[in-house]
Amino acid sequence: MAAASVPRFVFSSTAAVFGNPERTPLDEAHPTRPINAYGETKLAVERALPHFERAYGIRFVVLRYFNAAGADPEGELGEDHATETHLVPNAIRAVLGGPPLHVFGTDYPTPDGTCLRDYIHVSDLSDAHIRALAHLEAAGPSATFNLGNGRPFSVRDVIGAVEQVSGARVPWIAADRRPGDPAILFASSDLIQAYLGWRPRFADPAGIVETAWRWMREHPRGYAGGK
Numbered sequence: 001m002a003a004a005s006v007p008r009f010v011f012s013s014t015a016a017v018f019g020n021p022e023r024t025p026l027d028e029a030h031p032t033r034p035i036n037a038y039g040e041t042k043l044a045v046e047r048a049l050p051h052f053e054r055a056y057g058i059r060f061v062v063l064r065y066f067n068a069a070g071a072d073p074e075g076e077l078g079e080d081h082a083t084e085t086h087l088v089p090n091a092i093r094a095v096l097g098g099p100p101l102h103v104f105g106t107d108y109p110t111p112d113g114t115c116l117r118d119y120i121h122v123s124d125l126s127d128a129h130i131r132a133l134a135h136l137e138a139a140g141p142s143a144t145f146n147l148g149n150g151r152p153f154s155v156r157d158v159i160g161a162v163e164q165v166s167g168a169r170v171p172w173i174a175a176d177r178r179p180g181d182p183a184i185l186f187a188s189s190d191l192i193q194a195y196l197g198w199r200p201r202f203a204d205p206a207g208i209v210e211t212a213w214r215w216m217r218e219h220p221r222g223y224a225g226g227k
Contacts, residue, residue: 002056008136025188061132066118066148070208071215078215080222105177114155118148118186121202131196148187161205
């Protein structure tokens with residue numbers, strides 16, 4: 001980018017840069033202590049960006065995603081991974097005849113014993129990128145923002161949303177906790193709301209799940225199988 005004289009950069013980062021939270025909701029000033037390679041590599045880029053700005057004048061916006069979920073509301077784009085690890089598509093696959101959903105930990109110190117997480121719809125992520133680009137094109141300063149709903153939902157909440165949307169029970173199996181999974185992880189997005197006027201339109205799990213359900217029901221074999 002520096003060689004091609006590209007002056008603006010929007011970086012898709014992750015909540016994994018924080019590691020185990022010291023407090024919630026996580027704001028941008030929370031210490032960054034990643035506990036996995038994914039978070040470490042994202043944080044390495046975050047740390048490099050100010051140096052590139054000083055050396056080459058590349059201004060940037062870092063967007064730290066929390067749990068991205070959902071599908072294109074128009075039904076054209078959806079989530080299709082060869083190895084799926086995300087909660088929403090795996091819960092939907094269980095309803096559609098796939099293997100039962102594994103719930104990793106039912107004894108966390110949360111109201112229903114399952115992890116609390118912050119789910120953000122992919123369309124809201126897209127909106128944040130457009131606003132970030134507009135901010136940089138208007139000569140705005142470099143900045144780092146958390147992207148989340150600011151409201152945590154449990155694994156059981158998401159299962160309930162899938163059941164509400166699909167009208168069917170989600171078959172699930174209780175499994176052991178995964179190492180490194182914090183009980184509660186959710187964002188404060190106050191900063192991006194104040195600076196860029198961004199607010200999530202999909203603020204509840206049923207609204208997020210409905211778009212994913214519609215896409216997966218129409219594409220049972222993902223992109224490879226067509227409709």
